[in-house]
Amino acid sequence: xxxxxxxxxxxxxxxxxxxxxxxxxxxxxxxxxxxxxxxxxxxxxxxxxxxxxxxxxxxxxxxxxxxxxxxxxxxxxxxxxxxxxxxxxxxxxxxxxxxxxxxxxxxxxxxxxxxxxxxxxxxxxxxxxxxxxxxxxxxxxxxxxxxxxxxxxxxxxxxxxxxxxxxxxxxxxxxxxxxxxxxxxxxxxxxxxxxxxxxxxxxxxxxxxxxxxxxxxxxxxxxxxxxxxxxxxxxxxxxxxxxxxxxxxxxxxxxxxxxxxxxxxxxxxxxxxxxxxxxxxxxxxx
Numbered sequence: 001x002x003x004x005x006x007x008x009x010x011x012x013x014x015x016x017x018x019x020x021x022x023x024x025x026x027x028x029x030x031x032x033x034x035x036x037x038x039x040x041x042x043x044x045x046x047x048x049x050x051x052x053x054x055x056x057x058x059x060x061x062x063x064x065x066x067x068x069x070x071x072x073x074x075x076x077x078x079x080x081x082x083x084x085x086x087x088x089x090x091x092x093x094x095x096x097x098x099x100x101x102x103x104x105x106x107x108x109x110x111x112x113x114x115x116x117x118x119x120x121x122x123x124x125x126x127x128x129x130x131x132x133x134x135x136x137x138x139x140x141x142x143x144x145x146x147x148x149x150x151x152x153x154x155x156x157x158x159x160x161x162x163x164x165x166x167x168x169x170x171x172x173x174x175x176x177x178x179x180x181x182x183x184x185x186x187x188x189x190x191x192x193x194x195x196x197x198x199x200x201x202x203x204x205x206x207x208x209x210x211x212x213x214x215x216x217x218x219x220x221x222x223x224x225x226x227x228x229x230x231x232x233x234x235x236x237x238x239x240x241x242x243x244x245x246x247x248x249x250x251x252x253x254x255x256x257x258x259x260x261x262x263x264x265x266x267x268x269x270x271x272x273x274x275x276x277x278x279x280x281x282x283x284x285x286x
Contacts, residue, residue, distance in 0.1 A: 004058065007069075010076050020061035021072040032079055066102075071095040078108060088115055090122060094130060101134045109134075124151060129163035132285045141277060148175050148273060152227060165286045175276040182268040183233075187222040190214035191264040197251025206252040209245065217243050236266035 004025045015027035055062040064072060074095040077084070093112050100108030113136060116122060124146040131139035147164075153173060161169060193210040196203045218239065221231035231239060240260045245253045260266065 004061075006058070007073070010073065010080070017055040018058060018061040019055070019064055019072070021064045021067045022069040024069045024072075025058055025061055026072065026076065028076065028079075067099065071099055075099045075108070078111065082111075086115060087119065090116075090119065090126065093119065094126070097130060097134050123160065123163070125156070125160040125163040128168070129165075129286075132280075140280070144172075144277060144280065145273065147172050148179065148276065149232070167283045168280065171276060171279055171283065175272060178272045179269045182272060183222050183230075186233075186236075186265055186268065187219035188215070190218070191256065191259060193252070193256055195255060195259075197249055197255055200249040200252050202249075203252075206248045209247045210252075210256060213243065213245055233266045233269040237261045240265075 004020060004023050006025045006027070011025060011027045012029065013027075014029075016030045017028060017033075019026045019028065054060050070091070074092040077092070078096055093116050096108050097112035097116070099105070100112060116127070116130070124143045127139050128143035128147065130136060131143060153176065156164075156169075164172070190211045193207040196206060200206055218231070218236070221239070224230040237260050241257050245256075248256075
């Protein structure tokens with residue numbers, strides 16, 4: 001006699017095959033499960049010796065290794081109750097994504113990805129974890145950008161650390177540190193005003209005004225101690241363009257604004273981010 005418990009919802013009297021996940025038994029319909037393709041479809045097509053056939057009794061169920069009761073129940077909810085409308089819990093979506101990838105069930109994978117895409121407030125750490133583990137590359141850069149530029153390390157909690165893992169957390173910490181160092185450099189050192197307009201009659205004055213205005217109008221915004229109010233790097237070119245730069249020759253001002261728009265001054269943080277993304281791709285996936 002099996003010591004496992006029959007699932008209260010998914011042990012059907014007219015089911016065709018008995019599965020075991022953890023300490024729970026499920027008697028479900030092979031036509032529904034196999035209809036979704038992948039290894040499940042192949043499983044029901046394999047010939048078995050009657051003397052060792054699995055899935056016919058509670059004592060000899062089809063074992064599902066590395067699958068928890070919760071994960072399998074969420075997967076069965078999709079199979080039997082797919083008509084139910086959202087919202088769905090993040091845990092259910094993550095579980096369906098995991099098993100769909102594990103078993104090659106494309107419909108389940110696309111369903112989970114679609115609803116994770118349309119579910120608001122999915123933590124960036126979870127999205128990055130799922131993207132790396134279950135091969136959803138479109139999520140990686142947005143999640144990393146959020147973690148690196150928008151979420152202070154102090155705001156991360158236990159679940160975030162579990163999702164990221166130690167190597168990814170250290171990488172994000174180093175990227176943040178490098179970007180903050182770049183922020184101080186950009187705030188203090190204005191792009192060099194070497195190339196002046198031919199009509200400029202006082203290059204020293206234009207250079208001085210450029211440096212002083214940069215510190216007063218750009219540097220202080222970059223170094224605002226209130227993180228939410230500090231100027232973002234990507235906003236830099238537009239802010240530079242919007243300033244009057246009073247006292248500079250018009251041609252010199254236009255030349256420097258053009259140089260900043262071309263990437264001088266604010267491109268360092270993006271380069272750091274791109275290098276970090278490359279290093280992320282080299283890290284092992286938990």
